[in-house]
Amino acid sequence: MSKYQMYIAGEWVDADSSDWLDTMDPYRGAAWAQIPRGRSSDVSRAVAAAKEAMTIGPWATMSASQRGRVLRNIGDAISQNAERLAEVEVRDNGKLLAEVQGQLSAVAECWYYYAGLADKLEGASIPVEKPNTVVFTTREPVGVVAALTAWNSPLWFATVKAAPALAAGCAVVVKPSEFASASTLELATLMKDAGMPAGVFSVVTGLGSEAGAALVEHPDVAKITFTGSDVTGAKIAEAAARTLKRVSLELGGKSPNIVFDDADLDLAATGVVSGIFGAAGQMCAAGSRVLVQNSIKDELTEKVVNLARNIQLGDPMDPRTNVGPISTPPQYQKVLDYIQVAEADGARCILGGKPAAGPGITEGQFIEPTIYTDVANDMRIAQEEVFGPILSIIEFDDEEEAVRIGNDVAYGLVAGVWTRDVGRALRMSKSLDAGTVWVNTYRMYSYMVPFGGMKRSGLGREHGREAVYDFLETKSIVMSTDINKPSNAFVMR
Template identity: 50%
Template sequence: MTTYDLYIGGRDVPPGSGQYFDTVEPFSGNAWARIARGTAQDADTAVRAAHAAFEHKDWRDITATRRGAILRRFADLIVAHADRLGQIEQRDNGKLIAEVSGQVRGVAEWFHYYAGLADKDGGRVIPINKPGVFNYIRHEPLGVVVAITPWNSPLALTAWKLAPALAAGNTVVVKPSEFTSASLIELARLGTEAGLPAGVLNVVTGFGAEIGDALVRHPLTRKVAFTGGEAGGRAVNIAAAEGFKSVTLELGGKSPNIILADADLDQAIKGAVSGIFGASGQTCMAGSRLLVHDSCHDAVVAGLVEVLKSARIGDPSDFETQIGPIATRPQWEKILGYVEIAKAEGAVLEYGGYAPEGPQYGCGQFVVPAIFTGVSNDMRIAQEEVFGPVLSVIRFSDDEEALRIANDTRFGLAAAVWTRSLERAMHFVDRLQAGTVWVNNYRSTSFTTTFGGYKDSGLGREGGPDAMREFQQDKSVWITGSPNRANPFVLG
């Protein structure tokens, strides 16, 4: 099997413990690589390497234009190695190869975008209220950034953090999920090949309880960017607050996908399928609550079932496969557990919700997409994030009821509305409590705009030009041309 060490200071470094653990293919159930089991000592080594690189002239003193050039080279190398990176990630988390291939090339676009922004941030000049004084604001990097990323889209969700952090001049330590570490070690190696000085990009692998807390609490860490579950995000936020560290938290969702009576039902049904069953439902923005007007409820449910009957479930390395396995065994068990919870609460299972059997399903880590009707919004299936291919269909009778149901959740990551009326669409856009609202589409994202949540779905934003500001701090500079004009005893 392939063995992956830690990546610290521009080179492969064995873990201090000498221990490794297996990473397993979700489809076959076979171990295919050994991953270094990092310790708190390794976390300390990585953060200190990143801090030394931040202070070193090879990174500190280069121009922003030069940083952009390195990131462009990084992006080009990602494209050149896209097929290999995609195969590694697909093997690690079981995602469809058709989806991963495009996603890896999308990672390169993130680096190209922030490469272009690297030398476009000029700070700002302040029209100060004091004569003979010049004041301007510098935007400066924070220092060492710790990026903690999940197993569902490791390369993409790391790029969302890594590209703006590097463009802003920071150094980074990435802690990937223990289930999907290999592709990020490969990515870090490409970063060094692109010209990132040693220590600017480091990857430490292992288990969160053993190294994650040490990275967050390290006195040299200045920023934590986390994507994951609500409980993990809350723990990170509390730990970071003790050291006055800034955080970006991209957490869970229970996103409402709302079909109004005047919607184009064919398109809305396609959007609902894509919204919840894409990536086997293992995405934070999944449209897991489908709110449907009474007048078209039955037609929508029938259409959903018809689509799923023809869905191809199986080997994710086959480009024809449409629904792949669940990424981890614990998550597979959790999803099947929620199916039983929903039944016990009185929801009606219209389709799916079981683990298919047969040699075409490898080790059997699949869940046939589930559709529940008769769901009320106070059921656990409607309030708790399942993170799998489970759809809760909820009826409503008018627009105000739809909005009340949609906003009746502690999450606020995303939402969508399907309608032919621009007036109604804008009314929903105004009232929906979500960081992203789609109108007549679902799951659209881009490096050019922001993504993030309201309420318990997180803090801060990723994407777009403002994302660089998440990795910067302001310095106010006061310059007096003639020292004699400055009065040290006058304030304000």
Template identity: 50%
Template sequence: MSTSTKTIYELPNTGVKQYKMFINNEWIESASGKMFDSVNPFTGEVWAQAPMGEAEDIDRAVKAAKAAFETGEWSRINGAGRAALLRKLGDLIGENAEILAISEVVDNGKLIREMLGQTKSLPGWCYYFAGLADKIHGESIPVDIPNMINYTVREPLGVVGAIIPWNSPLLLTLFKLGPAIAAGNTMVIKPSEVTPASLLELAKLVEEAGFPPGVINIVTGYGNTAGDALTRHPDVRKLAFTGSSATGKLIVKNSAEHFARVSLELGGKSPNIIFDDADLSNAVNGVLAGIFAASGQTCMAGSRVLVHESIYDEFTEKLVERTSQIRLGNPLDMETEMGTVAFEGQHNKVLSYIEIGESEGAKVLHGGKRPTTDELKNGFFVEPTIFGDVQNDMRIAQEEIFGPVVCLIRFKDEEDALRIANDTEFGLAAAVWTKDVQRAHRMAGKLNAGTVWINNYRKVSYASPFGGYKASGIGRENGMQAVHEYTQVKSIWVDTGNIITDPFKIL
């Protein structure tokens, strides 16, 4: 920790950190013995290595998860027991919030000021789903057949394969782990090859919490090897994925080979709609939170800002002024306001989209370049970039950039705003900024989005379902609905006195 007024977090200086995978409560190397590098996006240097898991490692993890589900200790633990384990895991996450946060920051360049808050909130996911673990029940159904009792039970699916993206590994793992474990499933989790460290740190806490062998397994590796093997494995009964829509399509195709269920939280091009009666200062902060927080690397990023034509110039001026004050720097410094893009490939992609926007005729009002100062030149930084004069049919307005790039689009009236907002293949999130409560609810009802915020942006809770419309996904995470995504319904019939006189008559 710095002795100045700033607070700078650091990892212990122990050289390149060597990780192992976590399968069946054992820490092991990959079958091939190969490793891959994790690069700190602020320094551009390798800081950790993880095992290069492939199909053989996935198969070993799935077999361990299947055995735990069918015959292991886990198969005999009831909802109350699962709840106790989830609560213990939540306690440990809270106690280790700092190391978890630092690991993720060094892996993907997110801000420590954001990640500390996030890791300290993660126990809430464990506690919420622990509270549901012993409340998963079916229904008693009054059927129309005399002397018959009919009831349903909800049962776990079995082995769940979870594929986690690089932008928020811990949070998006808890989105899946909480309901899956509460419902009684077992899991094989594959982190992104960009960010393996924080989930392997989480695995240490899983072990310490006392989860039986095989319940939670973490296999590191690349998507086209380990990830592909996980999606194709015949013993995986459900696949839960967060990432790009293109990869989501591949997962659906692979899952169809063995009829695995899927839940997909995919891309977005979310509209942030500013009406002429909005509190402009608040709306400017909301736009900053929606696109420049996490360097725009969030599926729900408010990457299209629709502004009423009567306030467009005033709003744009305020947004540019506030954006010019954003402090880029070391993500582990609490005073830094925007960190890096997570890795070199994504960095190049974002810069290429800025070139595309300029070629399409959009005007760069701020940013648009890679910083060259001594502090920033080695990191994968992109200046917070604002495009003005954007038309909704431009590529920068239709394709997910996943970086700190925002498109400003004028609209005339409510109908025009809805037309522009819904004119996209995506439908993950949206926001409406207005003091007119009737308009706010009208807009919320007509926007094609799984989440709509009114006078705020980028808020999520373990209690509220989250997911997308259209190309933004299938299914919902968080809330009671998430638990149902990890269960299957069995209908049970009990005859209390009927005599079968005609075996060939069903009804």
């Protein structure tokens, strides 16, 4: 069994408590590694090191171009060690090796992107109406950043939070999910070797209720960035408000994937399957509600069922596998509970609806790809995030009804629209409550494209140029050039 240490202030350390947590292999159903159970004292050490590093340490005195070179070195290290990183992440959370390998290519490119952006975060000269006055702005790092990441894509989440924060000149303390911390700790090793100064990037492992809460509440943390459930996100926002910390939240979704009668139905059916059964449905952007125009409901449903029926479940390391296990025991039980809820509410199961069994999947946490019809949008299965391979098919008549049903949830992360009509695509994109609208595609991400949600799906945006501004303060400098002429002390200039 592997045994990891935390990475704090440039050193590998055990938790002060000397306690450990098992991390499970969801495919084999057994512990494969241990991580330290960090608590408030460990968090305090990491935050103190981060504050020192970005105020009086070498990170504070580096030029933006020098910081960018360190970030580029990290991208190189990830590219050179992608195979090992992918294997560790798959072992920890059961995601497909093929998907993680592809994602790691984007992870490296994301570091390159923010490396290039580091020395282009410019201020402005403002030609104010006041005579004999020069005004300009600068952009300065907001302070120590707490990054709390989820178990379904740990390396991606650590990257899209840390890379822009580091490009801005901040120092970062990451608290990964206790269910999947190993790959983030492996990343810390690469960052140290890439020349990241001590204290600028630390990883504290442990439970959310202990290490996570201590990090959120620490008075020297200036900014919190979190990926996870909307319930936890709301608690973090409430705690952060007590000390007026900045917060960005990438939360859940109950996303509509809307198929019109003029769509290419083969293309749409593939997009539907990808949107809900990819990653076993364990993604915030899952297209868990498929809205289908009445005239094509039966035809599309048949295509989706045929594709889903042939999904290969099994070892996530095996290239023949399409869908791996549910990543954590609590999530596995949650998905099973929602199957019972759906049936109690009157939804009709036409595929799956139970734990999967068979050769190669007897030890893991597998659930059959599951499809429900006769779903009303007010059912719990259509309103609440399941985070598993469960699809609800809902009918609609026209654009107006599709928008009404699509928006009739508490979330607003993404939406999909399938149509050949460009005008309709633009009208739907404007009308849907979603931070991202995919047209004739689904699950298309880029580190260059802002990503985030509306309503209970979160606050702020990750990815792209917009993300880095969340880690910066704008400072205005106002200078008078008329130093020989006294002004009236009691009149505002």
